[in-house]
Amino acid sequence: xxxxxxxxxxxxxxxxxxxxxxxxxxxxxxxxxxxxxxxxxxxxxxxxxxxxxxxxxxxxxxxxxxxxxxxxxxxxxxxxxxxxxxxxxxxxxxxxxxxxxxxxxxxxxxxxxxxxxxxxxxxxxxxxxxxxxxxxxxxxxxxxxxxxxxxxxxxxxxxxxxxxxxxxxxxxxxxxxxxxxxxxxxxxxxxxxxxxxxxxxxxxxxxxxxxxxxxxxxxxxxxxxxxxxxxxxxxxxxxxxxxxxxxxxxxxxxxxxxxxxxxxxxxxxxxxxxxxxxxxxxxxxxxxxxxxxxxxxxxxxxxxxxxxxxxxxxxxxxxxxxx
Ligand code: PEP
Ligand code: MG
Numbered sequence: 001x002x003x004x005x006x007x008x009x010x011x012x013x014x015x016x017x018x019x020x021x022x023x024x025x026x027x028x029x030x031x032x033x034x035x036x037x038x039x040x041x042x043x044x045x046x047x048x049x050x051x052x053x054x055x056x057x058x059x060x061x062x063x064x065x066x067x068x069x070x071x072x073x074x075x076x077x078x079x080x081x082x083x084x085x086x087x088x089x090x091x092x093x094x095x096x097x098x099x100x101x102x103x104x105x106x107x108x109x110x111x112x113x114x115x116x117x118x119x120x121x122x123x124x125x126x127x128x129x130x131x132x133x134x135x136x137x138x139x140x141x142x143x144x145x146x147x148x149x150x151x152x153x154x155x156x157x158x159x160x161x162x163x164x165x166x167x168x169x170x171x172x173x174x175x176x177x178x179x180x181x182x183x184x185x186x187x188x189x190x191x192x193x194x195x196x197x198x199x200x201x202x203x204x205x206x207x208x209x210x211x212x213x214x215x216x217x218x219x220x221x222x223x224x225x226x227x228x229x230x231x232x233x234x235x236x237x238x239x240x241x242x243x244x245x246x247x248x249x250x251x252x253x254x255x256x257x258x259x260x261x262x263x264x265x266x267x268x269x270x271x272x273x274x275x276x277x278x279x280x281x282x283x284x285x286x287x288x289x290x291x292x293x294x295x296x297x298x299x300x301x302x303x304x305x306x307x308x309x310x311x312x313x314x315x316x317x318x319x320x321x322x323x
Pocket of ligand 1 (some may be wrong): 256
């Protein structure tokens, strides 16, 4: 078994009909990067930077501390791209998990993620400067979470430009970035054409996209049975984003939990997804699914799933089947 794992580790993720698939890792801290590399990740598709900010008891990391953390991740990945998401604080990721949560932070519909960053421009630009400086040490993407409005896109890009100007003024070294948007609010998925114009790439956050499309709180166990990324409404939004990304010639990644669910690999391939980002522990199992798949044959089947009124049945080891 060990030998098989080793072999799998060094086998490129290519489908039976020759489609090359990108397999990336999700990490929470720079110290997660070596494990991602060891599992064969071709890069970091989602660095959840908010974990640097959590449980700090009011002392949030400054530009320098963030720069060091991002640089550590970049160096650990040895030339592979690191996609750093700006803080996605709020809702299920409060600044403090120990102190009492209050007001804004509590609501999934409140002042979270990009909304929080835009409300704290000094803090936002310090993060962007840290990310830009890390980009001088290797390939870096920046990713904005929870965008829902074109005005948020404009403001976020403006802040990024200001951060660059500030670094230029101080003479600190910084590098080029590819800029991406998380597509995790139905509004963003429905306006994907307008969104794509402003970005180099997008990444579908199916955890939040499912939560907001189905109005099911992802953290509420009493409705966990209703939380389903294979609900046709969610699948149609995913399919739309993938299709339009392709049409615009821009990369579409998927970094929600669905990307690491081996029962869904074939479905996502069939919907046209070519870039998956997941917990490092899932990388090899997903690769195994890819190696056994025929992307062309899956395309027709996935079209049928999208049109179907029947629920999907998820069969362990077999993947998704229509009932
Ligand atoms: C998502 O929403 O799918 C996602 C990847 O981001 P997070 O789980 O950190 O909200
Ligand atoms: Mg999210």
